[in-house]
Amino acid sequence: MRIDPLGGDARQQGRPRRGFGGIRWWILILFAGYAAWQWFGNARVDPYTGEKAHYGATADEEVQLGAQAFQQVLGDANAQGALLPADAQVSQQVRQIAQRLIERVPQVTATLAAQNQQQTPTDHQAFQWDVAVIQSEQANAFCLPGGKMAVYTGLLPIAQNADAMAVVMGHEIAHALLRHGSQRMAQQKLVQMGQMAAGMAIGGMDPQQQQAVMAALGAGAQYGFILPYGRNHETQADKVGLMLAAAACYNPHEAIPLWERMSQLGGGERPPEFASTHPDPANRIQVLQSLMPQAEQFRAQYCGAGAGASTAAR
Numbered sequence: 597m598r599i600d601p602l603g604g605d606a607r608q609q610g611r612p613r614r615g616f617g618g619i620r621w622w623i624l625i626l627f628a629g630y631a632a633w634q635w636f637g638n639a640r641v642d643p644y645t646g647e648k649a650h651y652g653a654t655a656d657e658e659v660q661l662g663a664q665a666f667q668q669v670l671g672d673a674n675a676q677g678a679l680l681p682a683d684a685q686v687s688q689q690v691r692q693i694a695q696r697l698i699e700r701v702p703q704v705t706a707t708l709a710a711q712n713q714q715q716t717p718t719d720h721q722a723f724q725w726d727v728a729v730i731q732s733e734q735a736n737a738f739c740l741p742g743g744k745m746a747v748y749t750g751l752l753p754i755a756q757n758a759d760a761m762a763v764v765m766g767h768e769i770a771h772a773l774l775r776h777g778s779q780r781m782a783q784q785k786l787v788q789m790g791q792m793a794a795g796m797a798i799g800g801m802d803p804q805q806q807q808a809v810m811a812a813l814g815a816g817a818q819y820g821f822i823l824p825y826g827r828n829h830e831t832q833a834d835k836v837g838l839m840l841a842a843a844a845c846y847n848p849h850e851a852i853p854l855w856e857r858m859s860q861l862g863g864g865e866r867p868p869e870f871a872s873t874h875p876d877p878a879n880r881i882q883v884l885q886s887l888m889p890q891a892e893q894f895r896a897q898y899c900g901a902g903a904g905a906s907t908a909a910r
Contacts, residue, residue: 639651642832643705643708643709643712643714643715643716644708644709644712644774645774645835646714647832649775650779650783651775651779651781651782652778652780652781652783652784653777653781654778655719655722655775656722657778658741658742658777659722659724659741659743660742661740661742661777662740662741662742662744662772662777663724663740663742663744665740665744666726666728666744669730670728673728673730673746677731678730678731678732679728679730679731680728680729680730680749686749686752687729689758690729690765693758693761693765694725694727696845697762697769697844698769700840700843700844701773703898704839704840704843704894705720705773707839707894707897708839719773720743720772720773722742723742723772724744725745726743726744727745727747729747729748730747730749731749732748732749733748733749734751735750735751735754736750737751737764737765737768738768739769739771739772740777741772741778742772743769743772747765751764754854754857754858754861755854756854758846759841759847759848760850760851760854762841762844763841763848763850763854764837764854765841766836766837766840766841766844766846767834767837767838768833768837769837769840770832770833770834770835770836771829773836774836776832776833779829827875830875831880831883834880834883834887838851838887839887839890839891839894841891842892842898843894843898843899844898845898845899847895848888848891848895849888851884852881852885855877855880855884856881859878
């Protein structure tokens with residue numbers, strides 16, 4: 597009887613490949629299960645918006661991370677001679693705005709949670725509030741998780757007055773209250789696990805095919821998940837920040853000319869909305885205009901009908 601050694605070897609070689617394929621699918625199933633556990637296991641209703649949110653870190657962890665990042669920012673600014681002293685006029689004006697906004701956080705937090713039929717969140721009670729002013733041409737500000745804020749002097753000529761500055765700072769504070777940093781961490785973890793699973797799934801393809809598939813998946817995640825997620829966060833922060841500014845007795849209507857001025861930065865050129873982390877300025881202004889009646893109610897509730905004008909921040 598003629599024995600074909602190649603036939604026997606081929607059959608033996610086929611079995612490991614089938615076995616490896618089975619292992620690969622088990623790994624994918626484990627990846628999917630772990631991703632689902634991570635994503636849905638850390639989900640709860642956001643009391644500020646009434647929407648389901650997913651978190652990648654605890655509130656205490658966020659405070660620690662924010663404090664560490666803030667020290668790095670201050671150290672870099674101080675090394676460059678860009679950190680303005682606390683007794684500088686601009687620093688005092690910015691700190692006064694911040695203080696008024698911070699004082700209204702408990703009331704606005706309770707009101708928004710009640711509107712969404714949620715318990716009042718207490719995460720902000722552990723915040724370590726602070727604000728620094730940094731000399732820079734950047735028209736920007738930020739509030740890190742845990743309440744650490746910075747305002748760049750390049751924002752002052754764009755804001756033009758304290759009301760508009762309060763709108764910007766209220767928006768940044770809202771990011772911290774809404775725990776958007778933790779939500780982005782959860783999103784990044786999910787995307788990373790998806791990329792790892794995809795890499796495992798297409799491991800048998802040739803390198804060019806793998807590169808094409810991974811590029812397509814990356815673009816899909818970027819435009820279909822990451823960027824829309826970021827734009828939704830911006831819209832949420834616009835709403836909560838506007839209510840906070842209004843409750844602190846600033847004029848919420850200054851948000852409209854503010855964002856009109858913001859839209860002209862860089863000559864008004866920007867990517868289309870689907871390719872941006874921020875809403876299109878026209879859409880943003882439209883949403884803010886629709887929120888004005890609610891903002892006026894907040895201002896009337898906390899400041900009365902005759903709320904005084906704010907002092908210009910220059």
